Amino acid sequence: MSGEALLALALGAVLAGGAAALLPAPGERPQRIAVGLTTLGAALGLAAAASVLAYGPSAGLRLGWALPGAELRLQIDALSAWFLVPIFLVSGLGAWYGLDSWRLSEHPASARRLLGFYALATAAMAIVVTARNGILFLAAWEVMTVSAFMLVTTEDERQEVREAGWIYFIAAHASTLLLFGLLGLLWRARGSFDLEPFAAGALSPALASGMFLLALGGFGIKAGLFPVHVWLPPAHANAPSHVSALLSGVLIKMGVYGMVRVTWLFGDPPLWWGALLLALGVVSGVLGVAFALGQHDLKRLLAYHSIENIGIIFIGLGLAVGGRAAGSPALVALGLGGALLHTWNHGLFKTLLFFGAGAVLHRTHTREIDQLGGLAKAMPRTALYFLVGAAAICGLPPLNGFVSELFVYLGLFGSLGAAAPLRWLPAVLAIPALALIGALAVACFVKVCGAVFLGEPRTDHARHARECGPAMVFPMAVLAACCVGIGLFPALVVPALDRATAGWSLAGATVPLAGLAPLAALTWTGAALLAGGGLLALALRAAGLDTRLGTWDCGYVLPTPRMQYTGSSFAQVLVTLWRTVLIPAVTRGTSDQLFPGPSHYATRVPDTVLERALLPGLRGIAWLLAWLRPLQRGSIHAYLFYVFLTLLILLLFK
Amino acid sequence: MDATLSVSNGLLVVLVLLNFAVLGSSRMSTLIRMVAIQGLLLGTLPQLRSDVLSWHLIAVGAMTAAIKAALIPLLLRRAMRDVRIRREVEPLLGFIPSLLMGALGTGMAVVFSNTLPWPAAAGGALVLSTSISMLLTGFIILTTRRKAITQVVGYLILENGIFTFGLLLLDAVPFLVEVGVLLDLFVAVFVMVIILNHIQATFLSHDTTRLSLLKE
Numbered sequence: 001m002s003g004e005a006l007l008a009l010a011l012g013a014v015l016a017g018g019a020a021a022l023l024p025a026p027g028e029r030p031q032r033i034a035v036g037l038t039t040l041g042a043a044l045g046l047a048a049a050a051s052v053l054a055y056g057p058s059a060g061l062r063l064g065w066a067l068p069g070a071e072l073r074l075q076i077d078a079l080s081a082w083f084l085v086p087i088f089l090v091s092g093l094g095a096w097y098g099l100d101s102w103r104l105s106e107h108p109a110s111a112r113r114l115l116g117f118y119a120l121a122t123a124a125m126a127i128v129v130t131a132r133n134g135i136l137f138l139a140a141w142e143v144m145t146v147s148a149f150m151l152v153t154t155e156d157e158r159q160e161v162r163e164a165g166w167i168y169f170i171a172a173h174a175s176t177l178l179l180f181g182l183l184g185l186l187w188r189a190r191g192s193f194d195l196e197p198f199a200a201g202a203l204s205p206a207l208a209s210g211m212f213l214l215a216l217g218g219f220g221i222k223a224g225l226f227p228v229h230v231w232l233p234p235a236h237a238n239a240p241s242h243v244s245a246l247l248s249g250v251l252i253k254m255g256v257y258g259m260v261r262v263t264w265l266f267g268d269p270p271l272w273w274g275a276l277l278l279a280l281g282v283v284s285g286v287l288g289v290a291f292a293l294g295q296h297d298l299k300r301l302l303a304y305h306s307i308e309n310i311g312i313i314f315i316g317l318g319l320a321v322g323g324r325a326a327g328s329p330a331l332v333a334l335g336l337g338g339a340l341l342h343t344w345n346h347g348l349f350k351t352l353l354f355f356g357a358g359a360v361l362h363r364t365h366t367r368e369i370d371q372l373g374g375l376a377k378a379m380p381r382t383a384l385y386f387l388v389g390a391a392a393i394c395g396l397p398p399l400n401g402f403v404s405e406l407f408v409y410l411g412l413f414g415s416l417g418a419a420a421p422l423r424w425l426p427a428v429l430a431i432p433a434l435a436l437i438g439a440l441a442v443a444c445f446v447k448v449c450g451a452v453f454l455g456e457p458r459t460d461h462a463r464h465a466r467e468c469g470p471a472m473v474f475p476m477a478v479l480a481a482c483c484v485g486i487g488l489f490p491a492l493v494v495p496a497l498d499r500a501t502a503g504w505s506l507a508g509a510t511v512p513l514a515g516l517a518p519l520a521a522l523t524w525t526g527a528a529l530l531a532g533g534g535l536l537a538l539a540l541r542a543a544g545l546d547t548r549l550g551t552w553d554c555g556y557v558l559p560t561p562r563m564q565y566t567g568s569s570f571a572q573v574l575v576t577l578w579r580t581v582l583i584p585a586v587t588r589g590t591s592d593q594l595f596p597g598p599s600h601y602a603t604r605v606p607d608t609v610l611e612r613a614l615l616p617g618l619r620g621i622a623w624l625l626a627w628l629r630p631l632q633r634g635s636i637h638a639y640l641f642y643v644f645l646t647l648l649i650l651l652l653f654k
Numbered sequence: 655m656d657a658t659l660s661v662s663n664g665l666l667v668v669l670v671l672l673n674f675a676v677l678g679s680s681r682m683s684t685l686i687r688m689v690a691i692q693g694l695l696l697g698t699l700p701q702l703r704s705d706v707l708s709w710h711l712i713a714v715g716a717m718t719a720a721i722k723a724a725l726i727p728l729l730l731r732r733a734m735r736d737v738r739i740r741r742e743v744e745p746l747l748g749f750i751p752s753l754l755m756g757a758l759g760t761g762m763a764v765v766f767s768n769t770l771p772w773p774a775a776a777g778g779a780l781v782l783s784t785s786i787s788m789l790l791t792g793f794i795i796l797t798t799r800r801k802a803i804t805q806v807v808g809y810l811i812l813e814n815g816i817f818t819f820g821l822l823l824l825d826a827v828p829f830l831v832e833v834g835v836l837l838d839l840f841v842a843v844f845v846m847v848i849i850l851n852h853i854q855a856t857f858l859s860h861d862t863t864r865l866s867l868l869k870e
Contacts, residue, residue, distance in 0.1 A: 636862050637746060637798070637862070640793065640796045651786075
């Protein structure tokens with residue numbers, strides 16, 4: 001069966017699942033049917049992707065469409081297939097997760113809506129990555145954007161959810177507007193909306209760079225690249241957890257896909273494209289993790305980590321574009337290989353982390369890190385899987401994050417010897433930045449794991465928590481297994497990765513990754529680390545250490561949970577170091593007397609770009625536009641008169 | 655051929671005169687009657703201006719006449735009866751100034767139609783100036799009258815102007831498009847009449863200047 005046929009069946013099953021959720025049957029049955037059909041669709045979609053990754057691109061599908069310039073034109077090449085995998089894997093697992101976390105019987109109104117738009121978003125994303133016609137791409141993009149808006153605003157009775165939804169909606173449409181511009185230039189350059197590579201030298205450099213910059217703006221907003229990431233933290237924090245996972249694990253990757261696809265169009269990109277992508281990646285990575293450190297909201301913190309990881313992906317993509325400009329296939333293989341593999345990896349571990357955060361939220365009803373604590377005892381499985389995800393996102397071996405970051409590191413070191421300053425200078429900046437990102441990420445996840453899962457419960461919310469049901473724990477187990485699997489056996493995914501990279505390189509020479517990176521050594525060291533860790537655990541258990549005592553006892557007579565280190569106090573040093581960018585807002589009481597009374601201390605790290613740049617800027621525009629207010633008289637006669645006046649002016653100065 | 659052309663030119667002049675009748679009159683029933691006559695004339699014009707007699711033109715003409723001269727006036731009369739309004743009093747621009755504006759607009763329309771790059775087909779300039787004059791008249795009515803029914807009449811005259819413009823494109827416009835436009839017009843008036851009743855119910859008045867209360 002051809003790839004397109006499988007994909008069509010998969011989309012049919014997913015959409016049928018979404019429609020099934022609207023059935024008026026009582027009880028949980030509509031949701032069960034929907035999840036079953038989504039699982040079937042996800043399996044079919046994964047099969048389609050696997051067949052392409054194993055046997056090469058599908059033949060393609062072309063059907064006419066009445067819209068001028070538009071065609072129903074689909075093709076699954078290795079690049080599309082690479083992105084189809086996280087789409088179907090995450091949405092399939094997310095559907096299972098929702099079976100327990102967002103039950104139809106508990107949320108009768110919103111659950112149906114959520115299931116329907118969840119299916120629609122999944123199908124639209126699958127079309128986004130396979131469309132070969134600009135109009136079809138844009139239509140699918142818009143369906144995806146609007147469904148995601150409906151998903152984010154699932155709990156629209158809450159004020160903060162509505163605000164998050166609006167910010168997302170505005171940002172998403174700014175992105176679509178830029179993509180309209182991109183399509184306009186595409187039409188100008190080619191005379192059709194076909195998404196196919198340009199012949200070398202067919203375009204003027206100005207036109208090509210215009211298309212590149214529009215794409216960078218449009219896809220950058222979607223991907224959550226700093227400083228156009230403003231929609232991402234509130235939307236991720238306020239959506240239901242499996243929707244946050246879908247947004248962070250898959251939806252923002254559509255921005256990455258768009259960037260990869262657009263750079264694929266140009267056979268000979270200028271060097272500065274690569275340098276720009278790399279520089280933006282560095283900024284995004286470092287500031288993403290810096291902002292994450294200052295957050296008190298578990299899901300908001302994870303959202304900032306998405307910005308960080310998008311930064312790492314863009315560093316890899318920048319390397320690949322630079323490598324193509326400089327004619328270095330090894331750099332392309334390492335850079336794009338790292339970027340694409342990190343796209344998968346981030347999809348896996350960020351989904352895992354959001355599932356974990358969702359499980360915590362489901363049982364404790366709070367996202368405030370400093371109100372949790374000691375959950376490892378109440379929710380041991382969730383704690384374990386969350387720890388695996390946290391280690392993976394920090395890029396620690398033997399997990400998958402390490403492998404993709406290693407590829408990027410190798411590429412960066414490889415470009416150090418180049419002669420052109422535009423090639424070695426970014427690498428010199430990016431290597432320490434990448435190391436900084438890794439270190440800050442470790443600090444941040446020590447804060448999260450320590451404050452949420454270790455220690456003593458700080459509030460009753462945390463005290464009465466218990467483990468979640470199998471529908472929520474099982475998807476986490478699958479994802480954790482994938483993280484460990486890719487980390488231990490990278491050689492298994494490298495052939496598929498090579499195919500995707502080769503597809504992007506067009507006719508240029510390609511180098512297999514196996515010759516560039518020490519894949520076997522990764523397996524051995526990973527196995528050795530795991531064995532060592534296992535032995536240590538066994539030895540500790542044999543030593544009979546009693547772990548039932550309270551932690552953070554510190555020798556006090558009557559310790560209370562409030563004496564524990566909080567997440568905020570843990571991160572305070574680092575947040576203070578970054579205060580020029582983070583600008584933390586501190587409210588504190590005074591305690592200057594000899595016997596001070598009760599006092600208080602609170603910090604908050606708002607989004608600097610949103611609160612210090614965008615909102616004041618928009619307020620300024622609103623103030624300017626207020627001068628036009630008198631024109632709006634509310635009188636129908638005045639409005640008709642404006643039309644009349646316009647018509648007269650047009651007639652006079654035709 | 656010349657005879658039909660001169661008849662059609664005469665009809666165009668009558669259309670312009672009817673504009674002035676609408677501009678200068680305050681009685682609703684007169685306004686509706688004038689617009690109905692305009693619709694009837696417009697229904698006959700396509701056949702007169704075409705060289706060959708075709709079923710397509712006859713059908714378009716018959717439907718135009720039926721909708722513009724019978725159906726829509728019927729709707730408007732019923733609406734007039736429902737909201738009990740007979741005259742337009744105190745328009746934003748008086749009747750004499752309206753007439754002057756209309757005359758000015760018609761004069762300008764004649765000037766425009768000669769400057770527009772239109773192939774000088776037989777009587778083309780006259781059709782064009784009639785059309786623009788009707789458009790401007792429609793706008794004057796729309797912007798200067800208070801009562802919603804009068805505004806609907808203004809809208810109809812505007813629409814008649816567009817139809818007149820279509821006379822220049824008789825062979826180019828497909829049947830389906832013309833029927834579609836007619837249907838749109840009918841639906842538009844239908845909706846306007848409904849809204850009219852709602853305005854009456856909400857504001858206890860028929861004066862559209864009161865709609866500015868809706869301004870935030």
